[in-house]
Amino acid sequence: MQREKLFTGTNVLLALALMLFAVSFAVVLTLNFRPLYYADIAGLDIPALSGLAEETIRANYDVLIDYNGLFIRGELAFPSLPMSETGRIHFEEVKVIFDAVQVLLIASAAAVVVGCTLKLRRGRTAFLKLGAIFTVAVPVLVGVLMAVGWEWFFVFFHTVFFNNDYWIFDAVSDPVITILPDGFFLHCAIMIVALVLVLAGVQYLWYRLRKHRQAKRAKQPA
Numbered sequence: 001m002q003r004e005k006l007f008t009g010t011n012v013l014l015a016l017a018l019m020l021f022a023v024s025f026a027v028v029l030t031l032n033f034r035p036l037y038y039a040d041i042a043g044l045d046i047p048a049l050s051g052l053a054e055e056t057i058r059a060n061y062d063v064l065i066d067y068n069g070l071f072i073r074g075e076l077a078f079p080s081l082p083m084s085e086t087g088r089i090h091f092e093e094v095k096v097i098f099d100a101v102q103v104l105l106i107a108s109a110a111a112v113v114v115g116c117t118l119k120l121r122r123g124r125t126a127f128l129k130l131g132a133i134f135t136v137a138v139p140v141l142v143g144v145l146m147a148v149g150w151e152w153f154f155v156f157f158h159t160v161f162f163n164n165d166y167w168i169f170d171a172v173s174d175p176v177i178t179i180l181p182d183g184f185f186l187h188c189a190i191m192i193v194a195l196v197l198v199l200a201g202v203q204y205l206w207y208r209l210r211k212h213r214q215a216k217r218a219k220q221p222a
Helices: 009-032 034-043 046-050 054-067 085-121 126-148 150-161 175-179 182-219
Strands: none
Touching (some): 009 126, 009 182, 034 054, 046 175, 054 085, 085 126
């Protein structure tokens, strides 16, 4: 059986699509996985940090997550928390990013389905191995940056994605910040990294299974 080349143009493109799908899927799933935040309400004692009842915290958080849905339009309005003009602008900028990630998820998923179908029909599997390599590189890089220091990483992330300092909230004018402690964002980052690693493992396992089947067929008498 002829050895398949790993680094070909189509393999690299499809591996990038697999990596982008894994990352965007992990981000979108984490954004919408509300049980993580609900657990942190007690785990991080957010009622004590904010001075708000758990029901109030949940209601305002749910509105924020709903607002970031891809097909949701209109202005953000918290049911029981005031918001400054700079706070409103920041959340609008956040929504633009999350909308882009959700569009990326749909586009990369389509590319993966089409690309994988065409490759696998031709008996090509190396793209899965390369995709796993590309995908695992993302959490490794993020993990290294987080290891430098979570607070540094948190600030670095915001300076990269935002061209202003509106993300630095004043709890008096934007009390929503009191229900979004740094610990919660750390847990989100950990969940995203873990999901991406799992998806990288799925790609490599898929590659090994396909290679095993190919080798088994090759040994069968004609």
